[in-house]
Amino acid sequence: MCPLLKVIKAEAANFRTTSIRAGHARAGEATRSCGRSPNAWRVGEGGVNACSKTAAKTELRARARELRGEGKTYDEIVEALGVSRSSVSLWVRDLAPPARPRRKPDWGPYRERTRLAREEAKAAARAEVGCLTDRELFIAGVALYWAEGSKSKPYRIDESVIFVNSDPDVIEVYLAWLQLLGVDPGRLRFRLMIHESADVAAAERYWAELVGDGSAAFGKTTLKRHNPATVRKSVGEGYRGCLAVKVLNGADLYRRIEGWWCGIVGVGKRRQRESPA
Template sequence: MVPPKTDMQARARELRLAGKTYDEIVAELGVAKSSVSLWVRDLPKPPKTHQQMHEMREARWVPHRRAQAIKRIATKLEAAYEIGRMTDRELFLVGVGLYWSEGAKSKPHRLSERATFINSDPGMIRVYLAWLALLGVEPERIQYRVMIHENADITRSEKFWADLVGVDTATLKKTTLKKHNPKTVRKNVGEDYHGCLVIDVLKSADLYRRIEGWWYGIVVGVEAAI
């Protein structure tokens, strides 16, 4: 049985006073929006909810954020074109700096002259491997190992890194699992998380000493130019 019109009007006014929007009243009563407007138009407009205010603020920022995103992309593309094709010497110098900032280093209290590079950035991994190739390091001297949190998709990550460096997953050394700490709020999660790739160069004591010497040579060269 359909409620009398007067009952519908009264209910519509109750809902409006409770802060409901026209659309919400229409959805509950099943009447035309024009009818609702007629019945409650003398009532004060309900204050916007926190969620509505948030949505309005976000909507106002959309054009600005879109413009900023376009500007960021344009700046990055312009900067990328400025690099152009790398010469062997440029790659050589970049590789030395890359290793000395991200690679394992020998310490006076822990002598370890071995070229080991660990990183989670696929771009850095590609540049480092190109640098090793430039130095004449044979592929058979390079070993790969994945380092990742134990609650991640290990199989998928192993395949990701193996595909990136062009080897079979069966040739990877045993994956190192990091213990998961529930108290730690990790940001490196989701589909894009693949852990780190560890790259070891076998019989690399001489290579490591040269890297150390090359880095000192860069530092001395810069200081001499100042």
């Protein structure tokens, strides 16, 4: 080999060895300064070393946890720091979610619209009824009694005509029906049933004024014993108990009522069978 070529190869090998040793020396210095292993040391193209990157990431993590403590969401932290959502989740997932006060919804406008719609529907339906003929009131009264009145059972024959309800409007319709049937008002007896914790005297006055009869037609009020463990909704000034209306010597009337109801049921069944499928 040419002596000159040997000299060039020797110089090149020496240069490579010197460069490698210098790189190892710099890696050792970086390891001592930032606490990382020599294998983790790398020199980037822009001159930014791993130690600087670690310091920046540590600062971002601390800032992310600080923002989370202030009640920021993941998206707000991502936007503020310019990092990925996965990094934010890794940094702050051990922190409790921020407590956010719930805004109480304003139901006022919705309830007002619902109230107006309800009143409009009721007014329209009331207009559809118009005036009732005697036959229409008769049919309505039969159905009303069979729904709310006392009924004889196969195992307990009782042909009494007793109607009980707490709704004063229902009571007035029932009394109008009895009047239509020609029942003498002198045959009617009334009895109040009410909880003992209510204003009994006020309730007695209310029902007496409603039926328009003297106190002689009213029997002794039945008081229901108050049970503190029971949560009752029917309380307050609007609670007046239930009024029982009995027709004396009503066996014959009861048999007619039962027959009328059977007639209504028969017509209903026949219409059901004849209606197209």
